[in-house]
Each structure stands twice: as structure tokens, then as C-alpha cells.
Amino acid sequence: MDAQREVVQRARRRDDLRAGGDREEREHAPRRQLLLAGRSVAIPLLLLYLAVRFVAGPLSYSAGTPGGLFAPMLALGAISGTAFGRLVQVVVPDLGDEVVVAMAIVGMSALFAAVVRAPLTGIALIVEMTAITTVTVPMLLAAGAAVVTAMALKPLPVYDSLRAMLVGSPPGRG
Structure with a gap:
């Protein structure tokens, strides 16, 4: 279970480096995707x-x-x-x-x-x-x-x- 958390944390750090922009923009991106998909x-x-x-x-x-x-x-x-x-x-x-x-x-x-x-x-x-x-x-x-x-x-x-x-x-x- 700890190994799985570590993999997820590493992936998040890589996404932070690749995504660029400010933190608020990255936090709202999943909600925008949900809106575009018509879900939320x-x-x-x-x-x-x-x-x-x-x-x-x-x-x-x-x-x-x-x-x-x-x-x-x-x-x-x-x-x-x-x-x-x-x-x-x-x-x-x-x-x-x-x-x-x-x-x-x-x-x-x-x-x-x-x-x-x-x-x-x-x-x-x-x-x-x-x-x-x-x-x-x-x-x-x-x-x-x-x-x-x-x-x-x-x-x-x-x-x-x-x-x-x-x-x-x-x-x-x-």
C-alpha cells in the first residue's frame, strides 16, 4: 500500500513539473474536464x-x-x-x-x-x-x-x- 502511495505522489510531482502554470489553475483543471464531459x-x-x-x-x-x-x-x-x-x-x-x-x-x-x-x-x-x-x-x-x-x-x-x-x-x- 505504501509503495502505491509513493508511485502516486511521484506521478503528481511529475505532473506538477509538466503542467506549469499556477497551482490554482492545476487544481481547477479536473473540474473543467468534468464540466466538458457533462458530469458535474x-x-x-x-x-x-x-x-x-x-x-x-x-x-x-x-x-x-x-x-x-x-x-x-x-x-x-x-x-x-x-x-x-x-x-x-x-x-x-x-x-x-x-x-x-x-x-x-x-x-x-x-x-x-x-x-x-x-x-x-x-x-x-x-x-x-x-x-x-x-x-x-x-x-x-x-x-x-x-x-x-x-x-x-x-x-x-x-x-x-x-x-x-x-x-x-x-x-x-x-
């Missing part, structure tokens, strides 16, 4: 972050700050998918952490499909960005449901609305 994010925190992103995105775009629409839209979809995945984990605790990552990916494609009304383009972009093809069928189903819902609500796709504003014609007549 509380559902209320995700919902708060979702609300902040939902409000801040359009405000920053309308103020003319750089950032565009594409990346914030994908971030919003990933956050909503992660929140949904965490809720699924609460209901079915036997599911692993992979469901949270899968739901984040599905959320990105579904939001893109609903906002842009281009489900296959959204799925192709997300698959290309993440290199994960195992959730293609859930992405197809979610994107299809998102587009049908968006069409039932009857708002214009985002890029059609922007084109109408730039041209000066009323939306829907561009």
Missing part, C-alpha cells in the same frame, strides 16, 4: 446559463458585436441538449454520461434545423464538426420534429428574416 453540471445552473445565452445572443447580435449567429445558435442547442440529457439522467439514473454528450449533439442539430429550416445541412455540419455518427438517427428524428414544430409556429427562418431586413421588404415577401 447542476441542472439549475444549466437552465440559468441557457436563459443567459438566450437573452445575450440576440442582444449582442443586434448591438453589432462580432460573433455571428451560427456559433451562438450551436451553443444554445448544446446547452439545451445537455440540460435535457441531465434531466434524463435524473429520471433514469442507470444511463451513463454518454447520454448527456449525445443529447448535446442532438440539441445542436435540432436547434439549427428549427431556426434555419435546413435539417440535413445541420446534421451534416454537426457530424462533420464532432466526427460522431452514432447519434445520426436521433439527430434525424429531432431535426424532423424541430422543423415540423417551427413550421407549425410559422415564424420565418432566421436567414430569410435577415435578408428581408437588409433588402427592406416586409418579411415573407423577399
Whole structure:
């Protein structure tokens, strides 16, 4: 047992030498990795972050700050998918952490499909960005449901609305 502790301590010292930076940075790195893996994010925190992103995105775009629409839209979809995945984990605790990552990916494609009304383009972009093809069928189903819902609500796709504003014609007549 003592030999095992000594090996762990030596490994930590080597990591300290290799990692560089300050001690606080090294101590927070494991938590960041957990956050990136979707493991230790509380559902209320995700919902708060979702609300902040939902409000801040359009405000920053309308103020003319750089950032565009594409990346914030994908971030919003990933956050909503992660929140949904965490809720699924609460209901079915036997599911692993992979469901949270899968739901984040599905959320990105579904939001893109609903906002842009281009489900296959959204799925192709997300698959290309993440290199994960195992959730293609859930992405197809979610994107299809998102587009049908968006069409039932009857708002214009985002890029059609922007084109109408730039041209000066009323939306829907561009």
C-alpha cells in the first residue's frame, strides 16, 4: 500500500513539473474536464446559463458585436441538449454520461434545423464538426420534429428574416 502511495505522489510531482502554470489553475483543471464531459453540471445552473445565452445572443447580435449567429445558435442547442440529457439522467439514473454528450449533439442539430429550416445541412455540419455518427438517427428524428414544430409556429427562418431586413421588404415577401 505504501509503495502505491509513493508511485502516486511521484506521478503528481511529475505532473506538477509538466503542467506549469499556477497551482490554482492545476487544481481547477479536473473540474473543467468534468464540466466538458457533462458530469458535474447542476441542472439549475444549466437552465440559468441557457436563459443567459438566450437573452445575450440576440442582444449582442443586434448591438453589432462580432460573433455571428451560427456559433451562438450551436451553443444554445448544446446547452439545451445537455440540460435535457441531465434531466434524463435524473429520471433514469442507470444511463451513463454518454447520454448527456449525445443529447448535446442532438440539441445542436435540432436547434439549427428549427431556426434555419435546413435539417440535413445541420446534421451534416454537426457530424462533420464532432466526427460522431452514432447519434445520426436521433439527430434525424429531432431535426424532423424541430422543423415540423417551427413550421407549425410559422415564424420565418432566421436567414430569410435577415435578408428581408437588409433588402427592406416586409418579411415573407423577399
